[in-house]
Amino acid sequence: MEKSEITPVKLIAAVLYQSEAELEKAYAMLEKRFSAIDFKGDYFPFVESDYYSPEMGSGLMRGLISFESLVDPGTLAAAKIQARELENELRKEGGRTVNIDIGFLDMFKVVLASFKSRSNKIYLADGVWADWLMYFESGEFKTFLWSFPDFKSGIYDPALKAIRNRLKAQLKRERTPLRIAD
Numbered sequence: 001m002e003k004s005e006i007t008p009v010k011l012i013a014a015v016l017y018q019s020e021a022e023l024e025k026a027y028a029m030l031e032k033r034f035s036a037i038d039f040k041g042d043y044f045p046f047v048e049s050d051y052y053s054p055e056m057g058s059g060l061m062r063g064l065i066s067f068e069s070l071v072d073p074g075t076l077a078a079a080k081i082q083a084r085e086l087e088n089e090l091r092k093e094g095g096r097t098v099n100i101d102i103g104f105l106d107m108f109k110v111v112l113a114s115f116k117s118r119s120n121k122i123y124l125a126d127g128v129w130a131d132w133l134m135y136f137e138s139g140e141f142k143t144f145l146w147s148f149p150d151f152k153s154g155i156y157d158p159a160l161k162a163i164r165n166r167l168k169a170q171l172k173r174e175r176t177p178l179r180i181a182d
């Protein structure tokens with residue numbers, strides 16, 4: 001069977017939280033599961049939706065992080081399941097204290113994993129869908145009709161560009177694409 005090169009991607013997470021203490025616990029657990037966090041972006045008030053308020057309360061903040069180790073993009077479904085397990089470990093009184101939207105960034109796009117199916121999502125495995133959220137063109141991240149409002153607003157663009165620059169430097173330095181069977 002012929003082998004083809006798959007370029008590794010940067011694992012990222014959009015993290016939603018209310019309590020700084022719970023966020024710090026989540027960081028420690030994420031690093032144990034995935035690898036060292038090599039970037040923490042600014043956090044912004046999550047005001048675009050009240051979807052999480054009944055479970056997590058008010059005053060929620062969301063921001064982006066990335067992990068040092070590059071991964072095979074084919075591991076996204078497994079990473080989403082691990083992120084859900086982590087959320088469950090941090091639960092209090094039945095509710096989540098953090099929401100972790102795990103995904104990846106490559107040189108061309110941002111993809112988040114989801115347990116919810118929609119017309120724009122592609123099924124991966126084990127009840128997990130890939131949500132292509134943004135693409136990179138002419139030096140900018142661009143969104144789609146279905147992209148989340150806070151991503152559409154551009155508030156995460158500086159973080160995404162910083163993470164993309166880290167990825168670019170890592171790929172240049174490591175030059176070790178993953179190999180998979182066709």
